[in-house]
Amino acid sequence: MATTKEHLSLRIVKVPYVNPHAANSSGSATDNYRKVFLTSLSTDPSAWITPQSILDEHFLRHLENRLRKDKSHFLDWPTVYIVWFANTSEDNAAIRPWCVYVGETQHIIDRTAQHVLTNQKNVPDRAEDLEIVADNEDAQSDAIVPIQHLKHYLDSEHKADQRITAAVQSDKTDVNQYVIWERHFNKSLTLDIENKLIDYMKSIDGVECLNGRGNPQDSYYTSEYRDAIVSKVWSRLVNTDDNSIFPPELEIWQSSLYKVSPFHKLGSEQRRALQDITSEVERLLHQWNSPDDTRLILVEGAAGTGKSILLSTLFYELSTQFNNDDDSPTDSLHQKVFCS
Numbered sequence: 001m002a003t004t005k006e007h008l009s010l011r012i013v014k015v016p017y018v019n020p021h022a023a024n025s026s027g028s029a030t031d032n033y034r035k036v037f038l039t040s041l042s043t044d045p046s047a048w049i050t051p052q053s054i055l056d057e058h059f060l061r062h063l064e065n066r067l068r069k070d071k072s073h074f075l076d077w078p079t080v081y082i083v084w085f086a087n088t089s090e091d092n093a094a095i096r097p098w099c100v101y102v103g104e105t106q107h108i109i110d111r112t113a114q115h116v117l118t119n120q121k122n123v124p125d126r127a128e129d130l131e132i133v134a135d136n137e138d139a140q141s142d143a144i145v146p147i148q149h150l151k152h153y154l155d156s157e158h159k160a161d162q163r164i165t166a167a168v169q170s171d172k173t174d175v176n177q178y179v180i181w182e183r184h185f186n187k188s189l190t191l192d193i194e195n196k197l198i199d200y201m202k203s204i205d206g207v208e209c210l211n212g213r214g215n216p217q218d219s220y221y222t223s224e225y226r227d228a229i230v231s232k233v234w235s236r237l238v239n240t241d242d243n244s245i246f247p248p249e250l251e252i253w254q255s256s257l258y259k260v261s262p263f264h265k266l267g268s269e270q271r272r273a274l275q276d277i278t279s280e281v282e283r284l285l286h287q288w289n290s291p292d293d294t295r296l297i298l299v300e301g302a303a304g305t306g307k308s309i310l311l312s313t314l315f316y317e318l319s320t321q322f323n324n325d326d327d328s329p330t331d332s333l334h335q336k337v338f339c340s
Helices: 029-043 061-075 108-115 123-128 137-143 146-171 187-201 223-240 248-255 268-286 307-324 332-335
Strands: 009-014 048-050 079-086 097-105 174-180 207-209
Touching: 009 029, 009 061, 009 223, 029 061, 048 223, 061 174, 079 108, 079 146, 079 187, 097 108, 097 123, 097 146, 097 187, 108 146, 108 207, 108 248, 174 223, 187 207, 187 223, 223 248, 268 332
Parallel strands: 097 207
Antiparallel strands: 009 048, 009 174, 079 097, 079 174
16 A cells, blocks of 8 residues: 555654864763754754754743753664755855765664764775665565675765765755654665755756765665655755755656666666676686777666666666776776667
């Protein structure tokens, strides 16, 4: 049975993203940010995006009661979060005035602190994010991120952390984040929502999305809630957006960038075709000796069957693999792949 928005129990809060390692802070980074997070929710009614707060003479008590009820949802349950700040890069700030990062976690305080780099980066923490528990062998082969993408993922995450760190340490811009909780959230659902929000953000002309590729999931318990949750979340963000970061959802759907995005979830036939083509391309590139070794791979299908999305995803997968695998003998051959 298809779900509707009325079935959802959604909580969205907007909290400041401060430097948890600031010199004038006492205690650990997580303790410092926990204090900022909880203080914001207990004293600032505008922090509650949904449900919205009613201002009256007892509003502080009202916020304290609400925080008491929802505190564990944000601190101990799976959440999705969106970090955003003004782009101060000299290269593309005029074209893309906003930077956005989308993530998911079960420990929002720890995760927020992890994004702000100190002297060393804890790479194992990032690697753990790629672990997907599959129910069966077929699901496992589709769900786990291929090993050749691990380095690319970690590199993109590290670059995102560097940008977030520079922003929170700068006095040129304020950094904020939305934290989202819904009662149906589990690891697979938050990963899927994260992926779709990344897809949305990469389709917006004025936004530099700091994420690499997300990790779309297959069928799982509560998967039918994904689209309704994303639409309701996006609607609330549009309604509270004073900076023109979040355009209406229909505008995103109609954009050319979104229609051919390589981050869409593929169907089962598309996934099989993608695996077969990438395996064949890799095999041919390893055996490449001369232009006479050129091969043509033809994908046929009626209009609307997903050929453009498959092509876009294929190009992304091949460019990611051959541009980031430093030990691969095919490094110098990636330019020999032509997609049309």
